[in-house]
Amino acid sequence: MSGLAAGPAATTVVVPETAAAPEVRVRPAHVRPPADRLFRGAARGSGFVVLTMMTMVGLFLALRAQSALAADGSKFLTTQAWDPESHDFGIAGVLTGSVLIALTAIFFALPLALGTSLFISEYAPVKMKKALIAVVDLMAAIPSVVFGLWGFFFFEHSSVGVTRWISKYLGWVPLLHLRVDTGEDSANPLASTSYYTGSTFIAGVVVALMVTPIACSVMREAFSQAPLGEREGAYALGATRWGMVRNVVLPFGRGGIIGGTMLGLGRALGETIAVYMVISMTFKIQGHILGKGGSSVSSLIAQRYGASSSFAISALMAAGLALFLMTLVVNFGASMIVARSRSGAESEA
Numbered sequence: 131m132s133g134l135a136a137g138p139a140a141t142t143v144v145v146p147e148t149a150a151a152p153e154v155r156v157r158p159a160h161v162r163p164p165a166d167r168l169f170r171g172a173a174r175g176s177g178f179v180v181l182t183m184m185t186m187v188g189l190f191l192a193l194r195a196q197s198a199l200a201a202d203g204s205k206f207l208t209t210q211a212w213d214p215e216s217h218d219f220g221i222a223g224v225l226t227g228s229v230l231i232a233l234t235a236i237f238f239a240l241p242l243a244l245g246t247s248l249f250i251s252e253y254a255p256v257k258m259k260k261a262l263i264a265v266v267d268l269m270a271a272i273p274s275v276v277f278g279l280w281g282f283f284f285f286e287h288s289s290v291g292v293t294r295w296i297s298k299y300l301g302w303v304p305l306l307h308l309r310v311d312t313g314e315d316s317a318n319p320l321a322s323t324s325y326y327t328g329s330t331f332i333a334g335v336v337v338a339l340m341v342t343p344i345a346c347s348v349m350r351e352a353f354s355q356a357p358l359g360e361r362e363g364a365y366a367l368g369a370t371r372w373g374m375v376r377n378v379v380l381p382f383g384r385g386g387i388i389g390g391t392m393l394g395l396g397r398a399l400g401e402t403i404a405v406y407m408v409i410s411m412t413f414k415i416q417g418h419i420l421g422k423g424g425s426s427v428s429s430l431i432a433q434r435y436g437a438s439s440s441f442a443i444s445a446l447m448a449a450g451l452a453l454f455l456m457t458l459v460v461n462f463g464a465s466m467i468v469a470r471s472r473s474g475a476e477s478e479a
Contacts, residue, residue, distance in 0.1 A: 184458075187454065188451070188454060188455075191447050191448075191450050191451040191454055192451055194443070194444055194447035195444055195445075195447040195448035195450075195451050196444070197441060197444045198214065198219075198441065198444040198445040198447070198448045199448050201217055201441075202217065202219065202220065202445075202448075205220055206219070206220050206221060206448060207220065207221065207222060207225075207452075208220060208222050209221075209222055210222045210223040210413055210414045210415055211223075211413050212224075212413045212430065212434070212445075214438070214439070214441055214442040214444075214445040215439065215441070215442065219445050221427060221448075221449050221452055222415060223412065223413040223414045223415050223416075223425055224413060224425040224426060224427050224429075224430045224449065225427060225452060225453075225456070226415045226416075227330065227409075227412075227415075227416065227424050227425035227426050228399055228425075228426040228427050228428070228453065228456075229399075230305075230330050230334070230416070230419055230424070231330055231333050231334050231337060231398065231401075231405060231409075231424065231426055232334075232337070232395055232398035232399045233334075234330060234331060234333075234334025234335070234337075234338070234419060235334045235335070235337035235338040235340075235341055235394070235395075235398040236338070236341070236391060236394060236395050236398060237334070237338075238334065238335055238338035239338040239339075239341045239342045239345055239394055239398075240345070240391055240394075242338070242342050242346075243342045243343075243345035243346040243349060243390060243391075243394070244349060244387065246266065246342070246346045246350075247346045247347075247349035247350040247353055248349075248353065248375065248379070249262075250262050250263060250266070250346075250350055251350050251353040251354045251379075252353065252371070252375055252379060253371075263350070266343050266346050266347065266350075267343065267347065269339075269342070269343040270343035270344055270347070272340075274340060274401065274402070274403045274404045275403050275404070275407070277336050277337075277339055277340050277404045278336065278403055278404035278405075278406070278407035278408060279407065280336070281332060281333070281335070281336035281404060281407065281408045282407050282408055285332065285335065285336065286327045286328070286332050286408065287327065289326075289331075289332065289335070290326045290327075293308075293326045293329070293331065293420050294326070296420060297420050304417065304418075305417070305418060305419050306418065306419070306420060307417070307418055308418055308420045308421050324422065325421055325422050326420070326421070326422065327410070327422060328408065328409050328410030328422045328423065328424070329409070329410075329419060329420055329421055329422055329423070329424055330409070330416060330418075330419035330420075330424035331419045331420050332408050332409070333404070333405045333408045333409045333424060333426075334419070336404050336405075336408055337398045337401050337404060337405065338398075340397070340398075340401065340404060341394035341395075341397050341398050342394070344390070344393055344394055344397065345390035345391055345393060345394040346390070347390070348386050348389055348390030348393060349383060349386045349387055349390045351386065352382070352383035352385060352386020352387070352389075352390075353379050353382075353383045353386065355382070355383075356378055356379045356382040356383065357378075357382070360378045360382075361374055361378055361379075364377060364378050388464065388467050389464060391464075392460060392461070392463070392464030392467070393464070395460055395464075396457055396460055396461055396464075399453065399456065399457055399460065400428055400453065400457060401426075401428060402426075402428040402429060402431070402432050403432070405426050405428065405429045406428075406429040406432045406433060409424045409425065409426070409429060410422050410423050410424065411423075411424075411425055411429065411430070411433060412424065412425055413425060427449050427450070427452065427453040428453065430446070430449060431446050431449060431450055434446060
């Protein structure tokens with residue numbers, strides 16, 4: 131009897147251990163096909179080239195900006211003026227303007243890109259998908275000067291009514307508070323419209339149209355890879371299409387949403403020609419985004435580079451170095467966020 135009792139007990143101990151044993155797959159390096167080794171070397175070489183180029187760009191900017199940084203010191207980050215010839219210059223105003231333009235652009239681009247990508251991947255008829263994808267991709271190829279011309283000749287003057295409405299009903303928001311220093315009534319429809327042009331708001335909307343196609347493409351690719359089995363499982367449990375999108379597609383594509391948004395933010399920070407054509411340059415920190423006046427580091431470089439002395443060019447290189455470092459921080463931060471929220475992490479749990 132004891133032998134019979136021990137048999138089943140031994141079996142119950144062994145089976146779970148065998149089932150829980152992890153599967154280990156080892157592929158020695160010497161048995162890898164030549165194509166795998168070639169691809170591995172090409173990938174490593176490409177990564178090394180990219181890192182080398184980025185390092186060389188940073189070193190070039192740092193060397194060219196050395197004289198300006200040595201002369202201005204820490205005041206370079208706090209001064210709200212740009213007069214290198216009298217050693218009174220800094221990027222406090224233009225750097226803040228770059229951030230405000232980029233955030234305004236992302237505020238409008240994120241819902242537009244998210245809605246467009248969801249419509250293309252989940253709601254659009256099959257016959258329309260290819261046409262819509264082609265149109266969105268072609269928008270990304272339009273030169274920035276075209277968007278700048280549209281913003282300068284059309285949107286800048288057509289948006290005056292919208293700007294007045296926002297300042298009237300949403301003026302309690304600090305960035306949207308509009309104060310006209312000339313004494314005219316900002317709510318008067320017959321008042322001059324010059325105060326409402328060349329603003330951070332105008333530049334942000336123009337840049338939003340430029341970054342939307344890139345963010346939309348990244349999000350669309352992430353949504354289209356949501357597992358078909360989980361989609362059908364949601365429908366089998368009685369979910370509507372929106373319920374399936376909310377519980378399967380959006381959690382699966384979270385990494386794509388973050389990656390597309392941060393990629394658009396990186397481009398918005400460095401956009402030059404469109405902002406240069408639309409905005410009215412100022413070097414002071416603006417407490418609003420609706421009124422005339424704004425700035426960005428890239429538009430400053432485009433405006434002042436041609437007629438600058440050697441020391442002024444060094445100051446511009448210092449401004450470019452600050453923009454370069456800020457863009458790197460944004461991109462590395464986005465990579466860390468995406469790595470912690472990989473597409474499909476929630477749906478696979």
